[in-house]
Amino acid sequence: MSATESIAPAEPLPLENVTTSGPPAAEAGGVLTIDLAAIEANWKALARRAMPAECAAVVKADAYGCGIEPVVGALAKAGCETFFVANLAEARRVRAVATDAAVYVLNGLMPGTASAYLESDLRPVIASWAEWDEWSAVRGARSRAALHLDTGMNRLGFPSSAAAELASRLGNDPGVALVMSHFACSEEEHPLNALQIERFRAIRALFPGIAGSLANSSGIFLGADAHHDLARPGVALYGANPTPGKPNPMRPVVALQGRIVQVRTVEPGATVGYSATWTAKRPTRLAVVSVGYADGFSRAASASDKRSGAEALIAGQRCPLAGRVSMDLMAIDVTDLVRQDLARQDLAREVARGDLVTLLGDGIGVDDLAARAGTISYEVLTNLGRRYRRVYLGG
Numbered sequence: 001m002s003a004t005e006s007i008a009p010a011e012p013l014p015l016e017n018v019t020t021s022g023p024p025a026a027e028a029g030g031v032l033t034i035d036l037a038a039i040e041a042n043w044k045a046l047a048r049r050a051m052p053a054e055c056a057a058v059v060k061a062d063a064y065g066c067g068i069e070p071v072v073g074a075l076a077k078a079g080c081e082t083f084f085v086a087n088l089a090e091a092r093r094v095r096a097v098a099t100d101a102a103v104y105v106l107n108g109l110m111p112g113t114a115s116a117y118l119e120s121d122l123r124p125v126i127a128s129w130a131e132w133d134e135w136s137a138v139r140g141a142r143s144r145a146a147l148h149l150d151t152g153m154n155r156l157g158f159p160s161s162a163a164a165e166l167a168s169r170l171g172n173d174p175g176v177a178l179v180m181s182h183f184a185c186s187e188e189e190h191p192l193n194a195l196q197i198e199r200f201r202a203i204r205a206l207f208p209g210i211a212g213s214l215a216n217s218s219g220i221f222l223g224a225d226a227h228h229d230l231a232r233p234g235v236a237l238y239g240a241n242p243t244p245g246k247p248n249p250m251r252p253v254v255a256l257q258g259r260i261v262q263v264r265t266v267e268p269g270a271t272v273g274y275s276a277t278w279t280a281k282r283p284t285r286l287a288v289v290s291v292g293y294a295d296g297f298s299r300a301a302s303a304s305d306k307r308s309g310a311e312a313l314i315a316g317q318r319c320p321l322a323g324r325v326s327m328d329l330m331a332i333d334v335t336d337l338v339r340q341d342l343a344r345q346d347l348a349r350e351v352a353r354g355d356l357v358t359l360l361g362d363g364i365g366v367d368d369l370a371a372r373a374g375t376i377s378y379e380v381l382t383n384l385g386r387r388y389r390r391v392y393l394g395g
Contacts, residue, residue: 019070021390028389029290029328030258031356034066036074037394038251042237043075045249050220050231056082058216058234060090060106065296065384066238066253070392072097075237084232088113091122104146104178108156114138123177127156132170139175146178146213151199152192153184160199167206178230179207186218186226187244197225204228217242240377241367248365254381255361256388258291258312261329263351272331273323277304284322285335287314287351291359292328296383299325301373310372313358314351332357 025031047055057080063071068090072083076098084104085091094103102123109117109124109131115138117124126132127148135145147166150157158166170176181200185192197214204212212228217236219226221243236242239253264286272278272286289312293299302324303309309321312332322333334351360369366377373380 017394019392021392022386022388025389028259028387029261030256030295030359030388031391032384032388033255033257033361033391033393034070035251035253035255035393036070038239038253039066039071039237040074040078040394042239042250042253043078043080043233046217046220046231046233046236047079050215050227053215053227054082054230056080056084056213056230056232057237058084058232059094060084060086060234061382062090064235064238064378064381066381067390067392068093069097072101074394076101082230082232084234088116088122092120095120095122102144102177106156108148109135118143125156125180127158129158136175143175144177145175146180147176149179149181149200149203151181151196151203151214153182155182157181160203163203163206171207171210176207176210178211178213179204180213180230183214183216183219183222183226186216186222187242193222193226197222200228201225235378235381238381239366240381241365244367248367252361252365254366254384256291256297256359256384257356257361258289258297258330258359260287260351260353260355260357261290262288262353263334264288271323273302274326275324277302277306278323279305280322282335284333285337285351286322287319287332287334287355287357289330289332289357289359290328292326292330294327295385295387296380297325297330297359298369298373298375298380298383300375301325301369308372310359310369311364313362313364314355319357 057075059068062068072094082102083094084106086107091103091105104123104125106125108127114135123144125146125148148157151160200214211230213230214228215226215231217233220231236250239250241248266280266284268280268282270280291297301310303321311318311320317337319332319334322331366380370377370380
C-alpha cells in the first residue's frame with residue numbers, strides 16, 4: 001500500500017431493515033445513523049428496571065432529534081403504550097403513528113386549543129385552574145387529562161399546597177387519568193430528590209385509584225420509591241447516560257459522520273478559522289469537513305490555543321479539531337494520522353476528499369461531545385440538523 005492511498009470512505013454498512021431519508025449520500029455533507037433497535041433495547045431495559053410500573057416514552061423535540069415517526073413506530077411495536085410530547089404539533093405526529101396510544105402534552109393547554117385535543121384524542125397535562133376550567137368546558141365524557149403538581153422544580157404545575165383542594169374537587173373525576181410531578185435534580189446526588197419523593201408520596205395518597213408518575217430517565221435509577229405507576233424516560237432512550245459519573249447502562253443510538261471536502265497543509269504559525277484562535281505549531285495537515293453549527297454541531301466544541309475541542313475518529317484514531325466550528329465547516333488536524341501496515345510500521349496514510357470521518361459513534365458518545373462543548377447530551381441530540389443523509393437501522 002502506498003503512502004498516498006486514500007482511506008476508504010466509511011459508508012454505513014448495508015444491513016437488513018434499513019431506511020433512509022434526506023439528500024443522497026454523495027450529496028450530503030454528513031450521514032446521521034440512528035439505531036432504532038438500540039432505542040427499543042434501551043426502552044425495554046428501562047421498563048424492566050421500573051417494573052411493576054408501566055414504562056412510557058418521552059418523544060418531544062422530534063424524539064430528541066431522532067425523528068418522531070420512526071421512533072414512535074419502533075417503540076409502539078416493542079410494546080410502549082404511552083407517549084409524552086411537548087406540544088400539540090408533536091402530539092398529532094405521534095397519533096398518526098400510534099393510533100391507540102395514550103399521548104400526553106407536557107406543556108399543557110394553550111388558550112383556545114382544547115377542541116384540538118378532542119379532535120385527535122390527546123391528553124393535556126393540566127398545570128393551573130385556568131387550564132382546567134377551559135378544558136372542562138369542552139371535554140367529552142371519554143376525554144382524559146393529567147394533573148401536574150410542582151414538588152420542587154418551580155417551573156410548571158399546581159403548587160403542592162393546592163393538592164388537597166385539587167383532590168377534593170377533582171379526585172373522583174373520571175377525566176383525570178394521571179397525577180404527575182417532575183424531578184429537578186434526579187441525575188445528581190441532591191437532597192431535593194428525597195424531598196420531592198416525599199412530597200409526591202403525600203400527594204399521591206390524596207388521589208387513590210389515579211395513576212401517579214414522577215420518574216424521568218435518571219429518576220428510574222433512584223429506586224422503587226420514585227417509580228409509582230408510570231415511568232417516563234426521555235434522554236436515556238437515545239443513548240445518553242442517566243447515571244453521570246457511572247458507566248452508561250444504555251446502548252448508543254446515534255452515529256454522525258461528516259464528509260471531507262478539502263485536505264490542505266498549513267505552515268507553523270498559520271492560524272485556522274474565524275478569529276484566528278488556533279495556531280499551527282508545526283507543519284499541519286488539515287481535513288476540512290462539511291459539518292458545522294448549522295447542522296447542529298455546537299460551535300462551543302471548537303478548539304483554540306487555550307483549550308482543546310471535540311475530536312473526530314478517522315481510521316480508528318482520534319484526531320482533534322483545529323479552530324472554530326463555523327456555520328457549515330470545521331477543520332480537523334490529521335497530521336498524526338497513521339496506520340499499522342504488515343510490511344511497514346507507522347506508514348502515513350493520506351486522507352482524501354470525499355471520505356467520511358466519525359464525529360459521533362465508535363466510542364465518541366453524545367455525553368463525550370457534550371462535555372467537550374460544555375453542555376449536556378440533551379442539547380447535542382436535539383440540535384442535530386436536517387441537512388444530513390439519515391439512515392435508520394432496525395426499524
